[in-house]
Amino acid sequence: MAKSKNAPAAIGPRKATNNRVTRRRSTKGDRVDAAIREMLAKGEIAPGEKISLRNLAATLGVSVMPVRNAVARLQTDGVLRVEPGRAVRVPVMTSEEFRVLLRTRIEIEGFAAEIAAGARDESDLKVIEALSRSFEVLGSSATTRKAVASRANMEFHFAIYRASKMPLLVDIIERLWLKAGPVVFYHIYLDRFSSASRDSVNLHAQAFDALRRSDGSAARKAVSEDIRQAGERLLAEGIFIDGTGKIPVPISQLTASRGARYARRVTAPSPSR
Numbered sequence: 001m002a003k004s005k006n007a008p009a010a011i012g013p014r015k016a017t018n019n020r021v022t023r024r025r026s027t028k029g030d031r032v033d034a035a036i037r038e039m040l041a042k043g044e045i046a047p048g049e050k051i052s053l054r055n056l057a058a059t060l061g062v063s064v065m066p067v068r069n070a071v072a073r074l075q076t077d078g079v080l081r082v083e084p085g086r087a088v089r090v091p092v093m094t095s096e097e098f099r100v101l102l103r104t105r106i107e108i109e110g111f112a113a114e115i116a117a118g119a120r121d122e123s124d125l126k127v128i129e130a131l132s133r134s135f136e137v138l139g140s141s142a143t144t145r146k147a148v149a150s151r152a153n154m155e156f157h158f159a160i161y162r163a164s165k166m167p168l169l170v171d172i173i174e175r176l177w178l179k180a181g182p183v184v185f186y187h188i189y190l191d192r193f194s195s196a197s198r199d200s201v202n203l204h205a206q207a208f209d210a211l212r213r214s215d216g217s218a219a220r221k222a223v224s225e226d227i228r229q230a231g232e233r234l235l236a237e238g239i240f241i242d243g244t245g246k247i248p249v250p251i252s253q254l255t256a257s258r259g260a261r262y263a264r265r266v267t268a269p270s271p272s273r
Helices: 018-041 053-061 066-078 095-119 121-138 146-162 167-188 200-214 214-236 251-256 261-264
Strands: none
Touching: 018 053, 018 066, 018 167, 018 214, 053 066, 053 167, 053 261, 095 146, 095 167, 095 200, 095 214, 121 200, 146 200, 146 214
């Protein structure tokens, strides 16, 4: 899977050694880890669905071993769940869990924007301005695919966070997005996620203007409000589980939707798996 240069950076490379074979294996493991994390951050793996390690390995063009190792790391991060019988799933989120995640994101990502306002350079501003304009065009078009607008939103936010020049902070934020990604997927590919709102477009423009003026307080306010409003829209859709562990629409019903290609490539091909 090719990685967009504007996608959130994956967890940094594991410690290298002087052994050439070990370095080669480490590089492959890092690539697999980054690819799976990108799929999760972009919402290409659905909540509650069983993941076939064999299918995922085939998609990435690798053996099962590096996929299994990456899954183990994601389990440690709380992004994936390994159930009895070694079935691997993306945890289904309750509305209360999502509210906690939303509050955490508002604080941490708002802080990153505030820091970025004082640390950004001209090259950062050029990238962020271009992404803000791109999002505005996508948000004003009735024909824009929602997945495209969602990706543009992600790229805009991470361009700001990288401008903080704090890789550890960006890494923490990425892990939060890994948890939120499947929820966004669920809305987008059920056609229940609204297109970018005018408020969201305006907040992106306000965030850029604050960064341009090096106004950390205003940058934090704009980014925090953008996250809050997006989260409230998600909560208003009523798709979160009620404690039963079930999602309103099983992934199997997505076969006729635009999300089917993602469901097919990461889920089990038959009951035997």
